[in-house]
Amino acid sequence: MNMVEEALHELSAAQAPDGFLERTLRACGLRDSYAKVATPIGDYFVAWRGNRVSAVSRADKGLDSFLGWFAEKVDRSLEPAASVPAAIRSALLATRGQGLSYDFGQLTEFEQAVLRKTLEIPRGEVRSYGWVAREIGRPGAVRAVGTALRHNPIPLLIPCHRVVRGDGDLGNYAGGHPELKKDILTLEGLDLGWLEDLARRRKRFLGSRTTHVFCHPTCFHARRIAPDNRVEFSAEQEARAAGYRPCRDCRPVAA
Amino acid sequence: MAPEELTQWLARDLDAGFEEVVRTHQHRLFALALGMCGNPHDAEEVAQDTFVRAYRALKRYSPQRLAELKLAAWLSRIAVNLVRNRVRSRRPELTLLDGAEAESVEVPERRAGPERTVLARAGVRRLAGLVAALPPAQREAVLLHSVQQLTYAEVAGALSLSEATVRSNVHRGLQALRARAGWLSEVS
Structure with missing residues (x-):
């Protein structure tokens, strides 16, 4: 075997540096x-x-x-x-x-x-x-x-x-x-x-007299209701009976 | 582990399977990158980047496509393309005017990395430089065939060339290496 083939053979036996596996897996997010x-x-x-x-x-x-x-x-x-x-x-x-x-x-x-x-x-x-x-x-x-x-x-x-x-x-x-x-x-x-x-006081929902929408009390829509327009409800039926519909963002009741 | 077992593992559990892919192919891919770049620093960068790109691509593959993958050839192709693009985006290195082209590819090492036996040997180090100096088509064909140990058909598939072209490139590449290796040993 001549020098080139020998050297190519040795090149093919080259080893990746120490820690290559771990570094590569980390770079892959693994x-x-x-x-x-x-x-x-x-x-x-x-x-x-x-x-x-x-x-x-x-x-x-x-x-x-x-x-x-x-x-x-x-x-x-x-x-x-x-x-x-x-x-x-x-x-x-x-x-x-x-x-x-x-x-x-x-x-x-x-x-x-x-x-x-x-x-x-x-x-x-x-x-x-x-x-x-x-x-x-x-x-x-x-x-x-x-x-x-x-x-x-x-x-x-x-x-x-x-x-x-x-x-x-x-x-x-x-x-x-x-x-x-x-x-x-x-x-x-x-x-x-x-x-x-x-x-x-067992109040579960807050409604707005202007929009007739009721929300979870902490919903950002509920927090924007002016005090004078705010209504408190204890139950879904109570809110619906008063002509209110549930908020589409906080979805306070089952659809 | 047989290649089919590895690709089936990938199809079952990509993350665990890929760890095994890196474990299995890291040395050969590093050797290929070393042959293309001529120095261990760039070689590690290319080899690591190859696996990162491979992993990202595999995530989008269907289980069936994963199971049918020819890993060795596929990884080689990614590495080859990476090096081609690196060369394109980089300014050409200074070439000497006295015809000592082999010397111009001797990139000084930026750090003393944990080099293994192979690189410590002047013959292989010099050869890596010579291989890196070959025209790209010959370099890729020689490395994929002789270092990556793919068959002519596999090399042809990985490089999107005909088998005849690959054979001729390997032949001409080896001939050029022999000529230059002889010339180098005479002057040194």
Whole structure:
């Protein structure tokens, strides 16, 4: 064999540099990275893969607890990154997760449907577990919705804190202590005292005398009703009997 | 793992399957890129970019198309196109006027990367430079056939050429390499 064939043969035996596999998989978005982000309500760990967020967790229980949880629930390797992608960071700081992509990995279709629907609830508003169940076409699965949200792997960005009990109680919170749910909702501009007062008086909907539309109390249309034109309703039938129709944006009752 | 098993894995689970694709094809693709670029720094960039583009493309493929894919030839084609486009978008390198064209492709290394045995050997390093200096058609044909170890038919498919053209390009490329290798060993 002459020199050229020999050298070509050796060239074909060249090895990719050390770490090439991992670097390439990360560039393809097939590896998760994580970093810590400081927010107005405390420090969070966030994990992402490519441009998709795969997990968010409060940092108060420590890094080991986060890594252990990720290994168990997501079951992929996770590596520290020097910084968080700007879009993910600003979404966390503003609790606005709607513009991001998510990696729901191992979640069931039902759980994914619950999380996607929850993502639609606007900042500064709340909905009930029953509303989420109805909207995803599983009106009987209210408890299952609660369970799915309790295991939300991406709290804060997927705003499970905006899903509350129908009776005005705020309910459980996957992202940490129930008090934290109050803090986040207050940060988002919600008047919890006012909401509790409505619930205590069993008022579930607000209507506008000018448009004859009724809404969830926190719907942005409801908040724009002038005090003189605002009507409170306890039940759908009461609102309909008074000649009101449900809001098309917050969809307070079944279609 | 047989090529068919790998493509069937891709069709079943793209993410897990693709990890195996990178694991299986990384060294040969790196060797191909090394032959085209002539230095390990650019070669790593090209090889990585090839996999990133391949993954993005595969995401849009139907399971049936995935299962029928000829991975080695397909990846080679992506790498070849990447290098062609890189060359086009880059300013031509300075060529010397005294006819020492082989020397002009010796790109200085920007960092001391974790080079393996092969690159440490002057013969292969010099050859990579010589291969990189071949006319593109001969270079691609030689590398896909001799380094990537595709058949003439596979090379023809990957480069959208006739088999006869590929045979002639491989032959002429090897001849040119022999001539230049001889010339180099004489002067050094």
